[in-house]
Structures are given as structure tokens and as C-alpha cells.
Amino acid sequence: MRILAYADRISVAPGESLAVKVSCDGLDRYDAELVRVIQGDTNPAGPGYREERIELDLGGPFAGRHQALRPGSAAIVEPFPSARLTDGLTLAVALWPTLPGAGRQTILAARDPDGGRGFELALDESGAPSFVLSDGREEVEVSTGRPLVAERWYCIAATVDPVSGVVRIGQRPKRHYSAVGDSGERDHRDLPSGGFVPSGQRLTIAARSGADGHLHGFFNGRIEAPRLLSGALPLAEALGSMDRPADPADPRLVAAWDFSRGIDTEGIADIAGSAHGRLVNLPTRGVTGRLWQEHMRDWRQHPEGYGAIHFHDDDLCDAGWETDFTVSLPELKSGVYAIRLFADGESYYVPFCLRAAGESRKRLCFLMPTASYLAYANNRIGIDVPETEIMCGRLMEMHAGDLFMQAHPELGLCFYDVHNDGSPVYYSSRSRPVVDMQPGWVGKLGGVGSNLWQFNADTHILGWLEHIGIAYDVVTDEDLHLHGATALEGYDVVITGSHPEYYSLAMFDGLRSWIEAGGRLIYMGGNGFYWRISFHRDRPDIIECRKSEDGIRAGSPGAGEYHSSLTGEYSGLWRRNGMAPNVLAGIGMVAQGFDESSPYWRTEASWSGKAAFAFEGIEADVVGDYGLSGRAAAGIEVDAVDHSLGTPPHTIVLASSRIHTQLYLMVPEDMLDPTPALSAVETEVIRSDMTFYDIDAGGAVFATGSIAWAGAMAWNGYDNDIAGITENVLRRFLDPDPF
């Protein structure tokens, strides 16, 4: 991929504009055009790739240039009153390293970028704390020589006494075992002759400033309560000072940062003076610190237990690229569009939603699940996680895009990845190139056949809407989050994507109140309404999910870390928030498997009764034994009725799947006492239920309970029973008559 790009927004209305940020690798020029995305599956067995070029001059060709991706989180304090340290200094900090020994990592640095005059506390190559002083020519380094053990709390202190010319460093584990040998101290006589105080006023935490103007030497792990005092305290006193909060009244205190303040912000507060700082690339806040105790659950109630920030060398929240050009969107019909950038046989798509202009809303709306696209952004599960081959039941296919992702981890992570230090990823952002959110992209978990996922899988739905010729608008998760039910006001019917898994409270409430006011929802997927996410308060491009308790997940947040740092909400399964998907959809997730899907067997209710309209004209007893996602209609991730979880009592089951492979296993949240009979071969719990329920106000929900549904609709050029059932439901839902 020699072109990468992203835009500032993912949802725009006609008249609004989109700022496009592009990076080229060895391409002098590129051009751009606007396309409407219709069908992104390139499988020869599929309905055929389709996009519509829109006549609009975007101003190209443009000059290509390279823009870098620079992951790694840190804090920057500027201005920092360095001059107050001329007569000596004491630096103390608490630390919970996660990758000691994996390269040199800066803990705190105040060094001039050119020449390095100043001081720096770091973990050296061996993982031992080390203090460096430099006058720009001569460098003195003193290490404790005792490598830290990963994931243990330590206090580290360093002192410099310019009168005696002694520099000291020491470390003390929170819990001492003499057999481990991870406490100790060292001293050294001889300071650099030209001093150790930087001439500049910049201090960095968890990274150092390089001569190239960028941050380097990123730290992996937690840092808590760093403080600097003027003058050299005795080392034991400096280490002991970490047992107490810094005292703002102490005249020697130059700066002390209390990370338990402003956890839901990107600022760090200096309680001694005004050396406040800002965070870069969203390190993780609201994590347990050295003072955390077992009764603490929520950082809002016990901030003192959450005084640490977890930094990662692979955090990336905003690529911060310059804008190459801006597109002002004309009055076009609402839809999923993309800016296509191209040069030299290379092509890159930046998709976005164009909403309806003002009052011109149509009756049908496709709710584009952009939060779920973000949750899976640049997903590395098929590359990094070897067991994915077991889950897919066949060899992993590495497309050119996968090889690019393997080569370029700097694209950043998503909720299905773990950080380099093994900790779970809590944040995802769209302010970076999201390479797997493009038409044409082949995924990993989409089943035997086309193997599509999220954005591109949803183009099976867009293609079908185009095929049946019913006009629709598009609204995104972001719109639903920001405006609640108002975002859907005026629509009679809403269609979801194939996998609308991630919902914020405002989204969940917005969709539910729209149904309660008479809206009719076609839930055309599986694993929907599953995880509770939080959006950043000021930036809808950033979401957070902490997969607390259980659910299918890449990692487990630590004890006491189940609350979002962005909002304080209790994160995790909606089911663990008392709002299982069943409450809204009628069904909820029961299993996943990424090989073969199953057909549906019809129930009596599909032949006669209130919901039989769905099967009007359908003769077969078994439907959907074909498809592009696992070669049948029910699969990948499947949902079923569970009255104990809030499925409305009058929910009608029209059909259910039966034959899933043994890769389909009961989800952890359903598994109480594990038995050896938890695969789909043996347990009836694992199935897709196709359901319908309505409410008095006229609202209704039709649910398919299968991610593979859309891939079956697209089978045989959208001419099949699954597409027929969906069209029956859609036409009936558009008819205002009560059911």
C-alpha cells in the first residue's frame, strides 16, 4: 500500500466538508475522486464489485508526500522551571514496568534535544533504573545495576549534589523479597563539568525528545506521582517520600504531578506550581496505582487508588497528519461514499457517510455501525493470534493488505489486539488510516467464501438495497451517539449492519426510544448490542471499551479497572449492565465460529400467524443453505432467544439454525459450570433464532441473529429466499398498518 489516508470526519451532510489527510510512499503525484460504495465483495462467486463515480472535481492531481505514523504515548510539560534545579535535585517516582529489558526506556527526561544537555531517568538495556546527566558534551550515567521485575511496583529516586559532586540512584520494591534481589542503590562521584540543567524548559515523562523534534525511548508500564525537588535529599528520605503525597507547601518542591486528578482529561496536573502537562497519544488512565486497595472499583470514588498512567510504546490516538485537500460535499443522495485516492495502479479508499440534507429524509435508514468498524480498526487477530486458524477451521490467507499490516504495526491497535506489553487495548481511534475499512478488503473471520468483515461485509446490504431499488438514507453510530433518537427521527424503518456490536449508552437508549415511539428495526446481523463503549467527551473519533468480567475478549482488564477513563461508565458487556441485547433485539449472542454456517429450519409461526408475512411466497422448509459467508445464512456470530435475559415474552421465533461445527462454543458469559458438552454439536443453545416482536406503539423488531445473513442475501445476485424474506419484512415494515 503506497497510499494511506484518513479524514477528519466519518459522517457529513451536504454542504459540510471533509478534510483528507494523505501519505504517499514514493509517489510524487496522486489523484482523487468521489465514489459511492455499492458492493465491495470481489469474490467471483459474489454479485460483482460495484462503485459509482461521482462527477466532482476534487482539485487533483495533488503532490504526494510522506506523512509518518508515530505511535508511543508520553506526557510533555512545557514550560518547566529547570533553572530551579541548578543547586541540586531530587527526583522520585513510582513505577510498574511491563517490559523491563526490552530496550532503553525513558521514565522522565529534561534534556535539550540538540546535544542532550540535562538529566534523564530511564530503564537501561538490562531493565535497571539508570540516571544520566549531561552537559551536552560529557555524559555521566549511573545505574542501580538491578533489573526491575516486570509488573511489580517500585519507588525509584535519584539525587544530584553539585557541591559534593555525588549523584545517587536507588530502587525499592513495594513488596520486598530478599531472594529476588531487586532493591539496591549506587552512587557516583564526578558530575559533568558543564552542569546538568538543560537550557530549555521542556520536560517529558515516558519518552524523551529527540533532535528530530519527535519523541523517542517510550516507556512501557505505569508511572505514578513523579516529583522533583531542588537540592539533594538523602536517598532514603527521597525514597521514603513516595509513601506520602507530595507536600505542596514544601518550599523545595519544584513540581509534583498527581495523575489521579483529571483522569478523564488529557492534562496532567502539577500540584506544586504551574508545570502542568499534556498527554500525547492517549496513554491509559483510570488504572490501578501503588495505593490501590481491593475495595476500590471506580476511579471516581477512589481517585487515590488510580494515581498511575499506563504508557505504551504502541499507543496511537491521532496520527496528526496535515490536510492535503478539503472536499465540500454537494447535494447528493444520502449514502456510503468514499474518497478514492489513486496513482500508479495503487488505490486507497476513505469511506464516510453522507447524511440526508435537512428535511429531505427518506423513510428507510441504514444505520452504519461506525463504532463497530472502529472497534475492529486495523484488526490484527488473523496475523498476531495463531489460534485464529483453529477458530476459522482453515489456513489463514494473507492478502497484500495483511502483509502490509504485519510489516507496519505503527498503524495502531484495536480492541482485538493486545499492546506490545500484553496489556489489553482500551481505546481505538479513526484519526489514523484504517486500512481494513475499505471496499474490496478481505477479512479473516468472515467464513468460508467471501470472508468479509464489518465495513466490507456491510456492502452486501448496500448492494441488496441497490438491487431492490428502495431508497434509503445513511446515519452513523456517531450521529446516534451525539444526537440520540433525534438522529433517527422521521425514519419508519432502520436497518443495521451485519455486526453492530459496540454501543454507547446514548446509542442504546436512542435506538430503543426510537422503537418505542413506533420505529421498526431490522437487525440484520449477529453479536449486536453486545459491548458497552464510551465515546471521548470532546472527540467522537475516539472510543473506549474495557471488557470487564467476561464475554469473548482478547484480554482481561485488571481488578478495579472496569470503569472507562473517558467517562467513568462501567464498561463491558451490556448484559453485565443489566441491558442484554435481548432487551432490544429480542435475541443475544450465544456463540461464534468462522468456518461453515447453517441454514434455518422454519417453525410453525413462519407458515401462519402474525409474523408469517416474512415468509410470504417462500416454499422451502429449510432456508438459506447457501451464501457467501460460510456457505449458509446462519453463522459466524449467532444470537438466540433467552427470556431470562429480557427477550420480550411475546417474541415469535420464525426459524432457527441447527447444524454448526464444533468450532462454535458456548460464550463465556453463558458458561457457568463447564462441562465437555459445550459445542454446537451437542448444545441446543447454540443457534441463530430468526425472530419478530412488536410493541403497542407500532414499533417492531425483526432479527436474523446471524452475521452471515447479509452474505446469503448476496448469493445468486440477490435472488434467493433469504433476500426474499428480508424484502418481505422491509416492505411490511414500511407499511404503516399495525401488525
Add this chain to the structure above:
Amino acid sequence: MSRYRISEADRPYAEEFRRNLEADTYYHSPGLQRVLNVMRGSPKAGKYVLIVREPHARWALGRMPAARGEPVEIVPNVEYTDLKQAEWDVFCRRWKDLTGADLGIERPGRP
């Protein structure tokens, strides 16, 4: 990592896998699934993967590196034109890697 060790006693499951590939089915016996779990659950470093040369048409054989950012190694002179052929070839390679012996069962489909 799997505790189960594949041995000559698993030969019937190799036969079953060959038949299932021919029958184009993903519904395997528990015994075969156990063999596949061992083979497919191998760690990332050195793991066999298919490198797509032409989507839905042509694949090379690759081996994953241990870490993010490192290059994927291409196994020289191996190319497949259908996925069943690839599955069977990798099954045989893994059988040899895990038991030290050649499986010695004919490939399905084209030779």
C-alpha cells in the same frame, strides 16, 4: 500449546481429513478436530500461512515471523491453485513436523 501429541495412532484421522476435504465438509469427528487443534494451534513463529498471489486463484506458502513488523518468509517453489490442495499439503508437512514421519497418503484433487 496443546498437551496432545500426534502419533501413528492418529492415522485414521488423517484419512478422515483427506475424505472431508474431498467431500468439502468442515464437520469433523472429535478425534480429527483434536489433531487439527494441535496443528493449527502452533505458535506464531514459523506458522504456515497462505500468501495470496491472485485472490481466489493462486497461493504461495509462507511462514509467519515471531514478532510484529518482521517479514513473512516465503517457502520457495510451493504454489497452490486450490485451497484443498493447500490444506492437504500443509497437513502433511505438519504431520511430518510433529511425528517425524511421512504421512504417505495420496493428495486429493490434482497431483
